[in-house]
Amino acid sequence: MxxxxxxxxxxxxxxxxxxxxxxxxxxxxxxxxxxxxxxxxxxxxxxxxxxxxxxxxxxxxxxxxxxxxxxxxxxDARHHVKGIFVERSQALFGLGLVTSEGELWRRQRSLMAPAFHPRAVNGFADRMNHTVQAVVGAMRPGPHSIADEMNALTLRLALEMLFGTTIGGDGPTVSRAFTVMSDYFSSAEELLLPTPMSWPTPGHRRFHRAFADLSRVVDRIIAERRARGLASGPEADLLDLLLGARDEQGQPMSDAQLHDEVRTLVLAAHETTAIGLTCTLFLLAQHPEVQAEAQAELDALGRPALPTDPLPALDRIFKEGLRLFPPVxxxxxxxxxxxxxxxxxxxxxxxxxxxxxxxxxxxxxxxxxxxxxPARWTPEWERALHxxxxxPFGGGPRVCVGAAMAMTEARLVLAALLRRFRVGLTQNSALKLFPAITLRPTKPVELDLQLR
Ligand code: HEM
The missing domain is CATH 3.30.43.20 (Uridine Diphospho-n-acetylenolpyruvylglucosamine Reductase; domain 2)
Structure with a gap:
């Protein structure tokens, strides 16, 4: 029939x-x-x-x-575009991969996709783990401002893995710039009386100052690589791919396009993963019994986790964290x-x-x-789920290009933290979130880390 x-x-x-x-x-x-x-x-x-x-x-x-x-x-993806909210966020991302459409998006996505393929992520996972172990190894017991620390760590990892550069003193500049700019998009000013970004309202002025700060960091990243020269083949990272790309006429990407892509990735690559980790750690602090299960899995390894170790309990925990608190x-x-x-x-x-x-x-x-x-995430249950x-990573042609990187990063960070520390609440612990472009804590998220 x-x-x-x-x-x-x-x-x-x-x-x-x-x-x-x-x-x-x-x-x-x-x-x-x-x-x-x-x-x-x-x-x-x-x-x-x-x-x-x-x-x-x-x-x-x-x-x-x-x-x-x-x-x-x-x-029906071909009959849908990202639309008005995303067009307004072009003030933040320019015409990088998150905001571009049509032919420009298709060309840039196929150019960059190899750098985000799970094979490429596996290739840099050991290096990533090295940084994670060093950062977690240097953390002291006591109260921690977890959202800020996760932000700094994921930003450092994104810059190292994608652009082969160190963060230097730029971490706080990038985080502050993103906060100012993304908060603007959910402000009363933007929701009730949206005006062209060129109008000199106080919100727009703050936005433009933050943008200029971020642009200086992006310029530095690009200038450093140009001075050092490009790598090719398996050595090439994302920045090499962007700088080495040529169109049909043999022309390189324009400076403006390159700038937009790097700025987009600096922002897209860290804030989301950081908030996913922050919320998951908060949930673990509220649920010591779940935490203990993940720690038993880690203890059974008898050494720090490697990227290739199967860690099913930890993976279930992060998925459940992303379910309850999807960063986008x-x-x-x-x-x-x-x-x-x-x-x-x-x-x-x-x-x-x-x-x-x-x-x-x-x-x-x-x-x-x-x-x-997290125990709900059995393979059978997941197979039956629509x-x-x-x-949390969207779907279809515009699915998050960084999903494999985010999942690898999150399991390495959680593994290192839970192996060394018991995560608990303090009297000041609270998780208050506001949906800007990403879910964002409205106050510092304090958690207590005690050596196990
Ligand atoms: C837990 C962490 C992350 C979450 C929850 C997340 C979520 C998302 C979502 C929902 C989208 C689709 C938006 C839409 O369809 O309108 C997206 C797109 C995107 N994400 Fe992620 N993301 C994460 C981590 C990352 C990382 C680590 C990177 C970069 C390394 C990244 C880069 C991007 C880019 C470039 C796009 C646009 C892709 C395109 O349109 O072709 N994301 N992300």
Whole structure:
């Protein structure tokens, strides 16, 4: 029997008939979002496969059904672009891999993909482990500002592995710049009254100062490599690939493009992994019994973990951390023509919000959805899980290019930390997060590390 065909846009129900969260006149749900973003996300659950939300100057259609998410990210990816929110974040990323579209994106992705392939990541995993062991070995027992320390470590690793450079004194500059710029995108100013970035508002001025600081670091990274000369073949790292690339006319990448790609990767490569590690460590501090299981696995090795060691308990823990606290809380898309989603006609240009933060905590998909239960991640359970019920790295052609690097990095950092320390809470421990471009702690995250 043939499948009934999906309705055409003309036959589908109008989007105005879809479930809607309106909130207050004019600002809509913006007040809820700014005051209590986690509560805002929780309100989306149970509304059905999709829900339309009015938030400040924007209207977002959240997709909450893994089938619809798969339709947009994978099956119908060619009819969707990243859209308005990502266009505004071009002020931060330029036209690097995260924000570019079409032919430019395709060319740059195929150029860079080899540097992120799991084989390439395995090739530098021992070096990465060496840095991780040295950093963790130098950490002292006592209270730690974990989010800041994870940020510094993942930034150092990204710069060493991708660009073959040391961080020098630039770590705090990069972290501060990213904080200022990404906070801007979820500020009341941006949500309620978005204005061109060239207007001299206080928020824009802060943004531009942070951008200039970051650009100086990027210039240094590029100038250093040009002075040293390029490597080729298996020795080549990402920066060699970018600097050595030639188009059909034999022309190198323009300086502006090169600058955008390096800036994009400096930012994309560290903040996400750091927040994934921070939240996972916080969950472990709250759950000593889970921590003990991972430590038993590490102790059984009788030596520091190597990148090739199977560590199933540790891998389950990090996945569960990414489920509860996906570092990219919302992925945005816009259809480039009218489409049908969940039986509704969705006009071209509608902002679609695909929120791992909501879907990965949906009680219809996960038993005890808000609880930290790494034991759920058995191979059979994972095989039965819908591909788009758990999508912290996105999916389809624009899936995170750095996923293998992030997973390797996270297991090496967790392995080194848990082998040496017992992670606990202090009186000041709190995990308050705000969904900017990435989930970001609004206050330092303090955890106690005691030698085992
Ligand atoms: C736990 C850590 C990470 C998480 C959760 C994460 C998440 C994501 C997500 C959800 C996307 C897709 C966004 C979209 O479709 O709109 C993405 C894209 C991307 N990520 Fe990651 N990421 C992580 C680590 C990394 C690392 C380590 C790197 C670099 C080394 C990286 C570089 C990128 C780039 C360049 C893109 C754009 C890819 C493209 O559009 O072709 N990410 N990431």
């Amino acid at each position: 043939s499948q009934p065909s999906a309705p055409s846009p003309a036959e589908a129900a109008p989007l105005s008939a879809a479930p809607t969260l309106r909130g207050l006149p004019v600002i809509g749900m913006a007040g809820h979002f700014l005051r209590d973003p986690f509560g805002y996300v929780q309100r989306l659950r149970g509304k059905g496969p999709l829900v339309s939300v009015h938030i400040g100057a924007y209207r977002i259609l959240y997709l909450l059904d893994p089938e619809l998410i798969g339709q947009v990210l994978l099956r 809380p919302i992925i945005f898309r816009e259809p480039t023509e009218d489409v049908v989603l969940g039986g509704y006609r969705v006009p071209k240009g509608t902002t679609l919000g695909l929120a791992p933060w909501a879907v990965q905590r949906d009680p219809a998909l996960f038993e005890a959805a808000d609880q930290f239960r 591909r788009f019920a758990f999508f």
